[in-house]
Amino acid sequence: MRCIPVFLDEEIVNQYYNGYCNNILWPLFHYLGLPQEDRLATTRTFQSQFDAYKKANQMFADVVNKHYEEGDVVWCHDYHLMFLPKCLKQYNDKMKVGWFLHTPFPSSEIHRTLPSRSELLRSVLAADLVGFHTYDYARHFVSACTRILGLEGTPEGVEDHGKLTRVAAFPIGIDSDRFTQALELPEVQEHMKELKERFAGRKVMLGVDRLDMIKGIPQKILAFEKFLEENSHWRDKVVLLQIAVPTRKDVPEYQKLTSQVHEIVGRINGRFGTLTAVPIHHLDRSLDFHELCALYAVTDVALVTSLRDGMNLVSYEFVACQASKKGVLILSEFAGAAQSLGAGAILVNPWNITEIAASIGYALEMSADEREKRHQFNFKHVKTHTSQEWAATFVSELNDTIVEAQLRTRQVPPLLPNKVAVDCYSKSNNRLIILGFNATLNEPVDALGRAGQIRELEHKLHSNTKEPLKKLSDDPKTTIVVLSGSGRAVLDKNFSEFNMWLAAENGIFLRHTSSEWMTTMPENLNMDWVDSVKHVFEYFTERTPRSHFELREMSIVWNYKYADVEFGRIQARDLLQHLWAGPISNASLDVVQGGRSVEVRTIGVSKGAAIDRILGEIVHKKGMKTPIDYVLCVGHFLAKVTFHLRLCYCYRKIMIGLADPKLWNLMKMCINFLSQSYHLNHLQYQELCYPNPILTGHHLCQNYQPPPKPVRRQLNTRNNVRCQT
Numbered sequence: 179m180r181c182i183p184v185f186l187d188e189e190i191v192n193q194y195y196n197g198y199c200n201n202i203l204w205p206l207f208h209y210l211g212l213p214q215e216d217r218l219a220t221t222r223t224f225q226s227q228f229d230a231y232k233k234a235n236q237m238f239a240d241v242v243n244k245h246y247e248e249g250d251v252v253w254c255h256d257y258h259l260m261f262l263p264k265c266l267k268q269y270n271d272k273m274k275v276g277w278f279l280h281t282p283f284p285s286s287e288i289h290r291t292l293p294s295r296s297e298l299l300r301s302v303l304a305a306d307l308v309g310f311h312t313y314d315y316a317r318h319f320v321s322a323c324t325r326i327l328g329l330e331g332t333p334e335g336v337e338d339h340g341k342l343t344r345v346a347a348f349p350i351g352i353d354s355d356r357f358t359q360a361l362e363l364p365e366v367q368e369h370m371k372e373l374k375e376r377f378a379g380r381k382v383m384l385g386v387d388r389l390d391m392i393k394g395i396p397q398k399i400l401a402f403e404k405f406l407e408e409n410s411h412w413r414d415k416v417v418l419l420q421i422a423v424p425t426r427k428d429v430p431e432y433q434k435l436t437s438q439v440h441e442i443v444g445r446i447n448g449r450f451g452t453l454t455a456v457p458i459h460h461l462d463r464s465l466d467f468h469e470l471c472a473l474y475a476v477t478d479v480a481l482v483t484s485l486r487d488g489m490n491l492v493s494y495e496f497v498a499c500q501a502s503k504k505g506v507l508i509l510s511e512f513a514g515a516a517q518s519l520g521a522g523a524i525l526v527n528p529w530n531i532t533e534i535a536a537s538i539g540y541a542l543e544m545s546a547d548e549r550e551k552r553h554q555f556n557f558k559h560v561k562t563h564t565s566q567e568w569a570a571t572f573v574s575e576l577n578d579t580i581v582e583a584q585l586r587t588r589q590v591p592p593l594l595p596n597k598v599a600v601d602c603y604s605k606s607n608n609r610l611i612i613l614g615f616n617a618t619l620n621e622p623v624d625a626l627g628r629a630g631q632i633r634e635l636e637h638k639l640h641s642n643t644k645e646p647l648k649k650l651s652d653d654p655k656t657t658i659v660v661l662s663g664s665g666r667a668v669l670d671k672n673f674s675e676f677n678m679w680l681a682a683e684n685g686i687f688l689r690h691t692s693s694e695w696m697t698t699m700p701e702n703l704n705m706d707w708v709d710s711v712k713h714v715f716e717y718f719t720e721r722t723p724r725s726h727f728e729l730r731e732m733s734i735v736w737n738y739k740y741a742d743v744e745f746g747r748i749q750a751r752d753l754l755q756h757l758w759a760g761p762i763s764n765a766s767l768d769v770v771q772g773g774r775s776v777e778v779r780t781i782g783v784s785k786g787a788a789i790d791r792i793l794g795e796i797v798h799k800k801g802m803k804t805p806i807d808y809v810l811c812v813g814h815f816l817a818k819v820t821f822h823l824r825l826c827y828c829y830r831k832i833m834i835g836l837a838d839p840k841l842w843n844l845m846k847m848c849i850n851f852l853s854q855s856y857h858l859n860h861l862q863y864q865e866l867c868y869p870n871p872i873l874t875g876h877h878l879c880q881n882y883q884p885p886p887k888p889v890r891r892q893l894n895t896r897n898n899v900r901c902q903t
């Protein structure tokens with residue numbers, strides 16, 4: 179079969195397959211909690227099982243890697259191999275990797291209970307394309323990535339610093355021709371004949387499931403019992419054939435289920451059986467393909483009562499074999515198949531035994547006309563949405579995704595080559611370093627916004643950055659500007675001890691730490707709008723848990739980065755509507771939508787505009803005989819904030835360097851610190867163009883012409899009066 183086996187030893191199989199896959203991921207992905215005693219045991223063994231899981235995935239990766247040839251597509255399947263995409267991409271990031279999940283992906287609220295939640299998501303995201311059976315599962319996955327990892331969910335998939343992982347639904351199908359053709363075979367016809375004779379005079383109901391908790395076998399049998407109880411006239415006219423294929427027999431939960439089902443079947447057969455017939459025929463084994471096809475073909479009503487099921491192919495197979503009989507499918511709404519066969523099937527909630535019992539009655543007595551219509555609908559679907567089509571669509575989508583990604587990467591700035599940054603720095607003589615503050619020099623914040631002391635952290639310089647910053651700022655060949663949206667007080671508190679420039683409120687206020695604050699904004703700015711905007715912000719802060727707003731001197735910001743991401747976004751949209759309709763409708767204001775914030779400020783106040791003024795200031799102040807020959811921006815400057823000098827276009831993009839070779843190590847420390855703290859695996863820089871010829875980020879303008887000297891207005895901070903000097 180051209181398969182290459184991956185041999186796992188017994189211990190790994192036990193910890194990886196029986197343990198982590200089937201005792202942890204399987205019940206979790208199917209919304210089934212563990213029994214109390216197992217829960218504690220699982221908690222204790224979790225780490226060793228997860229280690230075995232990673233090890234087993236790595237073993238698969240090693241084998242794939244050994245056989246991989248350039249251009250191959252690698253398609254990883256199911257929850258057993260969630261770690262594989264990452265392992266493969268680590269070997270070769272050009273490998274085309276897809277991952278498909280055959281089970282449901284649960285709500286992010288369920289996924290977040292998993293201790294390894296983030297690691298698993300990140301490994302899957304290493305794939306180029308991630309597929310699920312239904313849109314709901316895909317939606318849950320994207321939502322887990324946004325809520326747990328704090329990444330951006332887009333209609334296309336999940337974005338992580340410019341890298342998009344495509345996420346989409348690819349409902350599986352079956353090879354329907356194989357089933358329809360099998361029905362013509364003499365041995366299948368023979369089986370059908372035997373079955374018809376065996377159950378002559380009785381309607382045949384069928385269940386075909388692995389003996390798994392997710393399949394809702396006890397619920398199905400109990401519903402059948404209820405039906406017999408309430409419809410005595412049907413007792414000798416209907417039989418339920420339940421094929422329960424043994425599975426995962428080493429897992430204790432499955433052993434318990436077997437006994438439970440036997441007990442219920444025995445009880446019902448004892449209750450409703452006669453000397454010559456029993457209502458339930460229960461088989462603890464699998465059938466061969468031909469027997470199964472025959473059984474599907476003679477069935478009047480198929481019962482699929484999965485509590486959760488990725489898709490459920492049995493329902494497709496039943497439909498494929500019903501061209502002549504046109505039997506009825508009763509299908510759980512919690513099976514993926516309900517999304518595609520729902521229109522022709524009778525959908526039921528498997529937890530509602532009364533509803534299933536009523537549906538059994540309805541199905542058995544359904545008119546031929548209705549059966550025909552329902553069947554046609556589903557038959558058409560099964561015939562057209564085949565497994566071949568499913569596989570071809572996934573693979574072609576994967577190839578397209580790679581092509582699109584290549585086009586995208588041309589637009590995304592390339593990664594910062596750290597060594598080049600260091601080399602250029604050490605060769606330069608007049609460096610300008612522009613640093614952001616929030617999300618750059620202070621503490622990173624957990625995606626779930628858990629840091630209780632978040633507001634504190636937000637405004638506090640990270641202790642690890644103090645020493646590098648001190649050395650940098652004392653270097654006479656280096657000018658540092660901290661350019662932040664934060665107010666003056668915050669910058670004063672954190673940076674007064676350094677020799678540097680501070681630009682507060684996006685550059686409205688500027689000072690060198692050796693002198694007083696000044697502003698370059700026009701006098702007598704109309705700030706009448708503030709109160710009404712504040713009123714709106716207060717309203718939304720009260721109604722959006724963990725959001726807050728900050729009233730600055732020239733602007734006001736509503737921030738929801740610690741709030742529930744999705745709710746925050748909805749609230750932000752609503753808030754904007756309130757603003758447009760009210761306070762800002764007539765005012766000359768800029769409304770800036772950040773990643774997780776909304777800021778309102780006077781027109782013209784932006785980091786882009788500010789940088790020009792700042793440069794004018796520092797260039798004139800320093801006299802600047804030597805042109806700036808190195809520019810470095812480290813920041814979380816929002817996308818599309820273009821510095822006036824087109825210094826760079828930064829979105830969590832880092833350019834970093836140090837003057838003195840002795841400081842190289844320190845610089846590397848800095849880079850590593852920042853990249854690890856903010857998961858900036860994609861340090862980026864962009865070629866810059868000012869004024870001409872094209873310069874790289876590290877060599878700014880040999881021919882730099884400082885802008886005209888600006889008018890300076892000194893701020894009298896003590897009594898808070900602005901006056902022009």
Ligand SMILES: O=P(O)(O)OC[C@H]1O[C@H](O[C@H]2O[C@H](CO)[C@@H](O)[C@H](O)[C@H]2O)[C@H](O)[C@@H](O)[C@@H]1O
Pocket residue numbers: 256280281350388425426487488489490491
């Ligand atoms: O190998 P087993 O442990 O006996 O399990 C059999 C397979 O069960 C799961 O199947 C899922 O995939 C089906 C096709 O996509 C889908 O229709 C069904 O709803 C799922 O349960 C499991 O995901 C497979 O890996 C197992 O091999």
Ligand SMILES: O=c1ccn([C@@H]2O[C@H](COP(=O)(O)OP(=O)(O)O)[C@@H](O)[C@H]2O)c(=O)[nH]1
Pocket residue numbers: 386387388421423463464465466470489490491492493495
């Ligand atoms: O005796 C049996 C009973 C079932 N099946 C097959 O097992 C599969 C079950 O797939 P499904 O998607 O319904 O559920 P899963 O077991 O994968 O969760 C179907 O293709 C059935 O034809 C089988 O080969 N022999």
